Amino acid sequence: MFSEDQLADILAALPDPAFILTRSGCYAAIFGGSDLRYYHDGSGLVGKSLQDVLHAEKAMWFAKEIEKALSSHQLHIVEYGLAGSDVKGLEGGPSNVIWFEGRVQALNFQVRGEDAVLWVASNITERHELETQLRSLSERDPLTNLFNRRKLLAMLEDQHELFNRYKIPTAVFIFDINDFKKINDQFGHLMGDQALQAIAQSCIAELRAPDMAARFGGDEFVIVMPHTDQNQALSIIERLSASIEKTTAAIGFANGIRISGGLSEIFSGDTSVDEVLHRADEKLYQEKEAGRRRMSELPPLEKT
Ligand SMILES: Nc1nc2c(ncn2[C@@H]2O[C@H](COP(=O)(O)OP(=O)(O)OP(=O)(O)O)[C@@H](O)[C@H]2O)c(=O)[nH]1
Known part of the structure; x- marks a missing residue:
């Protein structure tokens, strides 16, 4: 033809x-x-x-x-x-x-x-x-560019599967900002947003390549640390908390912003990732309560 x-x-x-x-x-x-x-x-x-x-x-x-x-x-x-x-x-x-x-x-x-x-x-x-853009939109929190809740849960599921198969220890740390509501009220929502962004920067700077940081919602963040048990995670968390105080002090929060956190790791009996998140969340709650008790035990401010 x-x-x-x-x-x-x-x-x-x-x-x-x-x-x-x-x-x-x-x-x-x-x-x-x-x-x-x-x-x-x-x-x-x-x-x-x-x-x-x-x-x-x-x-x-x-x-x-x-x-x-x-x-x-x-x-x-x-x-x-x-x-x-x-x-x-x-x-x-x-x-x-x-x-x-x-x-x-x-x-x-x-x-x-x-x-x-x-x-x-x-x-x-x-x-x-x-x-790439669509993936980023569906996986990332637009304010901080950290992973969002949905992506975090998917990554945790993967880690849970790896744990079940190879017993790779994975630590999970949940933290939130102390008195973030007051920060917003005192400095304005925009400064509150900047604080969230500075905290994200600290996460990115301090965590190691396999670690994953996500904004879980509001002022709550979750860090997943593969190949790390709770004891090993402690020093990473200390470093992260110190860095958060420093970066937030650098953008104008006197003495820096403090966080409270709860740490756990995936255990053999965990049937779902909710269980490890729940344990970490319980510890976060206990730390918050202890913090509030400490504050209430302080002597009342003297009137001048
Ligand atoms: N600026 C800003 N604020 C937010 C955002 N998301 C949530 N918030 C605020 O975060 C605050 C969280 O308040 P709470 O859950 O009461 O927590 P808190 O004031 O940190 O109190 P504690 O956790 O007990 O220390 C609320 O006032 C929300 O409005 C955001 O994207 N940007």
Whole structure:
């Protein structure tokens, strides 16, 4: 129906680029990529290898995915980002990552004496950014940018499962701000918001990479510390409390804001994450009560 020239034209007109990549990582041919909003002319790649074009780690990743498609002979779909730092000669270029969906299919014939795949790359950067934004909106508290309650509960469920399987200790600390209502009343809601943000900053600065901080609601926060039992968590909590006093003092709260907290950890008998949260919450309540008792035991203020 179509002449060879017409078929070549049709392939060239494909909006997304389609690469023929051999098992050893050679760019044997490139078709399409006519949508110039998203793709540069890739014809210069033909004859080069992944190792010529990309830095070792990325080249190895491509080689592995090619291998997977060749061994499965099924359509293999991958999502990946490419930054200037991945491409040889573009290290100083733009730092933004361009995201692609690769659809990779083994070919039934050899190319340049090797097994080969057809790799169709679609630029999905806009979709990826939208997905990232949507995920952030659904997982984060907009005021503090910490995880929200929903995400925290999902992460705690994961930790609970890990605990059941591998007995990985996980400490959980719930804290809230002492007399936050008075702070709002005295300094205004805006300063109250700034206090919440400063506390979030302390959480981010003081916690370790695997720890997770969430705003549970109002002035209540929850910290989940995987690979940490309650005893080990104590020093982290002391550090965090000190940091909160310091950061809030720095934004104008004389002597800094104090928190009260309750600490627990996932135990073998826990049937749900609610149980560990409940234990930590009980301890928070006890600490609040003890604090109130301490305050009421102070001698009344002398009238001057
Ligand atoms: N500025 C600000 N205030 C909030 C926000 N969310 C909740 N609050 C306020 O936080 C206060 C929490 O008050 P309480 O639960 O009585 O707690 P508290 O005053 O800290 O008392 P204790 O916990 O007993 O020390 C309420 O006044 C809420 O209006 C917020 O996003 N921003």
